Amino acid sequence: MMTYLFMAIMILVCIVYFYYAVKRSASQLTHSSQDNFSRVRRVEIAQEEAMGRLTPSEARQLLNDLDQEVDSQSNQSRRFFSADVSLARWTMFSVVALSVLGSVSLYQQLGYATEVAFTEDLRKQQLTPEKITRFLQYRSERYERIEDWYFLATDYMNANKYSEAVSAFEKALEKPSQNAQDHTALLVEYAQAIFYANDNQSSPKMLAVVEAILQQDPTQAIALDLKGVAAFSQQNYLGAVLAWQEAIRYSPRSVERLALLSDIAKARQRGRIDYQQVAPIITHQLAVKIEWDEGDRKWQPDDVLLVYAVIKGQKMPVAIQRIFPDDLNQPILLTNLDALMPTVTLAETETVDLMVKLSSIHDKDLTKGRIIGIKESLLINTKEIFAINVAL
Numbered sequence: 001m002m003t004y005l006f007m008a009i010m011i012l013v014c015i016v017y018f019y020y021a022v023k024r025s026a027s028q029l030t031h032s033s034q035d036n037f038s039r040v041r042r043v044e045i046a047q048e049e050a051m052g053r054l055t056p057s058e059a060r061q062l063l064n065d066l067d068q069e070v071d072s073q074s075n076q077s078r079r080f081f082s083a084d085v086s087l088a089r090w091t092m093f094s095v096v097a098l099s100v101l102g103s104v105s106l107y108q109q110l111g112y113a114t115e116v117a118f119t120e121d122l123r124k125q126q127l128t129p130e131k132i133t134r135f136l137q138y139r140s141e142r143y144e145r146i147e148d149w150y151f152l153a154t155d156y157m158n159a160n161k162y163s164e165a166v167s168a169f170e171k172a173l174e175k176p177s178q179n180a181q182d183h184t185a186l187l188v189e190y191a192q193a194i195f196y197a198n199d200n201q202s203s204p205k206m207l208a209v210v211e212a213i214l215q216q217d218p219t220q221a222i223a224l225d226l227k228g229v230a231a232f233s234q235q236n237y238l239g240a241v242l243a244w245q246e247a248i249r250y251s252p253r254s255v256e257r258l259a260l261l262s263d264i265a266k267a268r269q270r271g272r273i274d275y276q277q278v279a280p281i282i283t284h285q286l287a288v289k290i291e292w293d294e295g296d297r298k299w300q301p302d303d304v305l306l307v308y309a310v311i312k313g314q315k316m317p318v319a320i321q322r323i324f325p326d327d328l329n330q331p332i333l334l335t336n337l338d339a340l341m342p343t344v345t346l347a348e349t350e351t352v353d354l355m356v357k358l359s360s361i362h363d364k365d366l367t368k369g370r371i372i373g374i375k376e377s378l379l380i381n382t383k384e385i386f387a388i389n390v391a392l
Helices: 002-050 056-076 085-110 112-123 129-143 146-158 162-174 180-197 204-216 221-233 237-250 254-271
Strands: 285-291 303-310 317-323 332-335 351-360 370-379 385-389
Touching: 002 056, 129 146, 146 162, 146 180, 162 180, 180 204, 180 221, 204 221, 221 237, 221 254, 237 254, 254 332, 285 303, 285 351, 285 370, 303 332, 317 332, 351 385, 370 385
Parallel strands: 285 385
Antiparallel strands: 285 332, 303 317, 303 351, 351 370
16 A cells, blocks of 8 residues: 555656646746847837837836836746756656556555466366465465465365365464354364374374364264274273264264274274173164166256155155265165154164155255155165165
8 A cells, every 4th residue: 555655646746747847848938938029129119219209217117017027927937846858758757667667566466466367267277276276375365364264274185285284274263253153164174184184193182173173062073083083092992982973973974974883893892892881873774875877867966865764654754864976886874863753763663665866955855856766675784785776
């Protein structure tokens, strides 16, 4: 801002100087004309006096009036600046050049050129990961906003630059957040970055962040998972089992549950923890693998699959999962935790019918969707993974 003000003052001074220089030049021309007029008029007065048309007193009065008029016009043409128009011209040129160069430099320094170049690359689809990272770095350092630091941190996470991501998350956390949920979500990703930056090992720093998250949201599944990791690394296998079982309770995704079940089994084996000591949270389950012909349909961004387990003759599901197409490469695990009605779960039946619907992520009503697959009379609590072909 001060630079802009300085250049504006310089331009104003230059314009004023140039104005006075031009005016002085015009004044010189006028003064020269006045001198010529004064000489001619004096000659005329002298001739008229000689011819007797004017008396000596009248001639003196006319000459005095002429001198006063010339003096008055001379006083009006006095200046505070140099009369050299050439100097004003060069001064004007120098100030304009300095202003142009200063404006360009200021334009570059303020970063407008960076934003224009990024927009142009985006329009031409010429963005590279390196260009995106540099732009996010510039935005973060310039605006110092929480969302800019967050975007930079997630970019580092995607590039497996976990140490840089930790630093960016810490910058974001320094900024006040208006939403408690957003702050908790930011802490969760920060804890994950610390974990990955430490070679997938627990650390006191990570555990402190996890405890802060769980104080705000005791049901946060990722934080509970990391708490189990910390307990397992400290050979607190009972604590690991308890934390991971809570993580399963609040984690709706089958992929995460399968991984947690594997971790729990490992912790039970290491700590010799039987099911009498800690009862399993998942008592009944059904594993399903969805298969389809990839040539029949290309998944849309808002596609979601609803996988139902229903008791024959009933309409209300005893278990349901919402599955995104990206998760279909893993088995889908329906458990006694996935009931719509707390009183009716997979624990109340031995066999179920399986139904798959194609729906939209925007639909809140779980009854909506097109049925694309049905498989009947599937046994609960078997080690078999049931495959179901869907017609898209």
